[in-house]
Amino acid sequence: MQSDELRKEKNHANQPVPGLTREFFEKLPKTDLHVHLDGSLRLETVWELAQKDGIDLGAGSIEELREIISPGKMHASLNDYLKGFDITLKVLQTKENLYRAAYELAEDCAKENVGYFEVRYSPILHTQKGLSLPLILESVIEGLKAGQRDFGVTSGVIVCGMRNISPEVSLRMAELAVAFKNRGVVGFDLAGAEYNYPARDHIGAFSLILSNNVNVTIHAGEAYGPDSIHQALHYCGAHRIGHGVRLREDGDLLNYVNDHRIPLELCPSSNVQTGAVKNIAEHPVKFYLDLGLRVTLNTDNRLITNTTMTDEYYLIYKTFNLSGQNILDLILNGVKSSFMPHESKKWYLRDIKHRALEILKHDAKVNLKLI
Numbered sequence: 370m371q372s373d374e375l376r377k378e379k380n381h382a383n384q385p386v387p388g389l390t391r392e393f394f395e396k397l398p399k400t401d402l403h404v405h406l407d408g409s410l411r412l413e414t415v416w417e418l419a420q421k422d423g424i425d426l427g428a429g430s431i432e433e434l435r436e437i438i439s440p441g442k443m444h445a446s447l448n449d450y451l452k453g454f455d456i457t458l459k460v461l462q463t464k465e466n467l468y469r470a471a472y473e474l475a476e477d478c479a480k481e482n483v484g485y486f487e488v489r490y491s492p493i494l495h496t497q498k499g500l501s502l503p504l505i506l507e508s509v510i511e512g513l514k515a516g517q518r519d520f521g522v523t524s525g526v527i528v529c530g531m532r533n534i535s536p537e538v539s540l541r542m543a544e545l546a547v548a549f550k551n552r553g554v555v556g557f558d559l560a561g562a563e564y565n566y567p568a569r570d571h572i573g574a575f576s577l578i579l580s581n582n583v584n585v586t587i588h589a590g591e592a593y594g595p596d597s598i599h600q601a602l603h604y605c606g607a608h609r610i611g612h613g614v615r616l617r618e619d620g621d622l623l624n625y626v627n628d629h630r631i632p633l634e635l636c637p638s639s640n641v642q643t644g645a646v647k648n649i650a651e652h653p654v655k656f657y658l659d660l661g662l663r664v665t666l667n668t669d670n671r672l673i674t675n676t677t678m679t680d681e682y683y684l685i686y687k688t689f690n691l692s693g694q695n696i697l698d699l700i701l702n703g704v705k706s707s708f709m710p711h712e713s714k715k716w717y718l719r720d721i722k723h724r725a726l727e728i729l730k731h732d733a734k735v736n737l738k739l740i
Contacts, residue, residue: 385690386733393732394682398721399483400703401667401678403611403634406490406509407457408670410470418460426456441675447592447643448562453673462498467505468512475516475524477671481679485717487708489527489558492545493538502545510553525555525708527586530574532559532566543574547581555708556584558611563592568600575605584708586611586634591645595619609634609706614645617653627662632706636669637685638676655689658698665703693735700725
């Protein structure tokens, strides 16, 4: 009898949940593990900072600026998508502006119940006005601390090496990440144009990172195929994969990722806009979920992609008719995959699971208590 009841609970939990609203997903507790600082400013802030500092963005009004950046635009390639950063980086060259960008990101996360996020950026891209690398990092960390104090949102910084600059610069970024380990930095990444810039060229940076026990996530399997993921894992020791939408092209590697519980940082809207997938219906997120991969949902770039975590959940829900169990798995995967310390993660996971279950039960009429 008990077995039959449990089977019924499981069947119910795995049925699509109709009628959920965007407000429902806004209410849910969430994480964002893949969000770029320089791609996630408020448009109004970009305009205000440019006016304050006398920076020419090639626009005479905020409306013209919106047309130039074109938030949410479909792009011909990842490289085309990255051009929007040329605009935002112009206003992120002072400690005050970096602080404000980090602080406002924390506030934006708090407004939609993102209680933990990991923001990434490459300090080398913020040296145009002579700021030192440590000061660039400190400015963002201080902004995040103020955001935690004022909005109750916990966060960490992921320092990025850049594929398309040089391995030497990536090594400098790795040294910086090591110096700020346990001082706000929670991980190291390799970002930038993926095609023709293999991760294995930057193995010196990852050797330093891994020898100092720093967490690693690497952009891979977005603009280039499964070999990019293979290099990230087996040459560079990645603990997570940024994007990974092309993992499905290699079943053996997919099974390796699944067996070793290596998280995927999927960013559905961005993946469509960069051409990594043709359209949202062809995105592998539900396929990965059904296989049991540790899938996380993320924004990538709130401004450039024109999205929020709420939007990403709602988009995937509408496209793939998610079940209550799917929704809960995505929420818990975000916490499990984070780079927060184990003890903090353990307590945070318990709290976020309780809150998610209550909202699912009350608003979606799905009781996952026994699942």
